[in-house]
Amino acid sequence: MLVLEYKVKGKQQQYRAIDEAIRTTQFIRNKAIRYWIDAPREAKINRIALNNYSTALRKEFKFVKELNSMACQAATERAWSAIDRFYGNCKSKKPGKKEFPRFQKDNRSVEYKTSGWSLHPTKRRITFTDDKGISEVRLLGKWDIHTYPVKSIKRVRLVRKADGYYCQFAVDIEVKPESRTADGELGLDVGLEFFYSDSNGHHEENPRFFRKAEKAIKHTQRQIYKKEKGKNQRRIARLRYAKKHLRVSRQRNEHALRIARNVCKLNSLVAYEALNVKGMVKNHCLAKSINDVAWTLFRRWLEYFAIKFGTTVVAVNPRMTSQKCSDCGAIVKKSLSTRTHKCACGCQLQRDVNAAINILNLGKQARDGQSRSNATGVATSTLLGASLVEQVATANVESPGFTNK
Ligand SMILES: [Zn+2]
Secondary structure, three states: OEEEEEEEEOOHHHHHHHHHHHHHHHHHHHHHHHHHHHOOHHHOOOHHHHHHHHHHHHHHOHHHHOOOHHHHHHHHHHHHHHHHHHHHHHHOOOOOOOOOOOOOOOOOEEEEOOOOEEEOOOOOEEEEOOOOOOEEEEEEOOOOHHHOOHHHEEEEEEEEEOOEEEEEEEEOOOOOOOOOOOOEEEEEEOOOOOOEEEOOOOEEOOOHHHHHHHHHHHHHHHHHHHOOOOOHHHHHHHHHHHHHHHHHHHHHHHHHHHHHHHHHHHEEEEEEEOOOHHHHOOOOOHHHHHHHHHHHHHHHHHHHHHHHHOOEEEEEOOOOOOOEOOOOOOEOOOOOOOOEEEOOOOOEEEHHHHHHHHHHHHHHHHHHOOOOOOOOOOOHHHHOOOHHHHHOOOEEEOOOOOOOO
8 A cells, every 4th residue: 555645725614624524533433442342242243243333323423424434434443443453462362451442532533435535637636525514625745646546545534633634545556666776685783873784884874863853852742741731831832742743753754765765776685683663662761762763664664665676675583693703603792882893703893784794694594595474575564554654744655454543
C-alpha cells in the first residue's frame, strides 16, 4: 500500500463536519467494544458480528446513519482489531500486559472505504457524499492522485492534526522500480555517537536537529503542566506542543527517507542489526531514545526502497558483532567506552566499523544460505506499521488497512 497525503482546505463548517464524522467513528468503535464486553460468553463475537452490530447502530442513532455505511464498518473493524490483538496476546501468552481493549477518547480520524466519496474528475478536489455534510474540499499537496486509477484507492482517511486536516489515500499499487546506480554491499551498525557506522568506514552523523528539537519539545511539554487545568492558556500550550512535535517528526522522517534511499540506491545488499526496538524504547537515556525513534523510521524506509531498487535488505542478529574481530573471528572483549577494536592478529578498526563489517558478513551468510526469509520484500509487511503514516507528510508505505488512530 502506498499512502498519499494531502492537506485539506475547506470552510470552518466543513471542518466541523469532519470533526463530527471523527466523533461518530469513535462512538461506533467504543459501542462495539462495549457490545463485546457485555455479550454472553457463548455469543462468540467476531468481526462479522461487529459488522452486523454497526448496522443495528445505524437503525438506532440518526447521527450514525448519517455516516457512510462502509465507514461505519471501518469503525467496528477498529474495535475488532483491538479485540483481536488482545486475543492474540492472550493466546501467545505474551508476558506483561495483554492490552485489554480500551475505550478511546482521543480519536483523530475517520476512514472511508470505496464508497461515500468521489474524486473531482479533473481538479484536486474530493466530495464526501454521505450525510455528514463535509461535501467538497480541496486537496493540497505535491502528489497527483489522478495518476492512480480510482479502483486502486482502497481507503480514504480524514485525519485531524495539530495544524489542520489531512486526507490520506491508501493506494493498492506496486512500487515503481528504479535502477540502482551501484552494486555495493553494506553493513550498518547503530551507535550512540553516530546515526550509523558502515562497513566501508563511513560514519553518518546524527543530524543536529535531533537533539535540539527534542529539547524544544520537552520544553513546550513542560509548559503545558505549568498552566492551570481547563484554562485557555493550557489549551494554547498544548497546541504549541503538538505543532512542534509534528514538525520534528516530519524532519525526522525526511531525514530517514533520504538516507535510506541513498543506501538502497548504491547497494545490492544491506545488512543491519535486528534490534528489539520495543525493549529499547523504555531506555531512559535521551540520546538513545532519540536514536531508536529515528532508526525505526529508517528501517521502514529501508524496506520500502529495497523494493524500489531491488536491494536485498537483511536484518541480522547483532549478538557478539561488536566483540568479534571482523578479520580473524577472535573474540576481543571491550567495554562500551572502548572506541577502538585492536586484535592480536593486527586488525585495528574503529569499534562500530568493526561491528558493521561483522554485520555485513552475517548478512552475506543469510543471503547465500538457505534461509532467505528476511530477504527483500518478505519482511516488509511485518516491519511497516501504521505509525509511519502519522509521521509522514508526503508518501509512504504501510501494512494493509489502517489502525486505530
Ligand atoms: Zn583479529
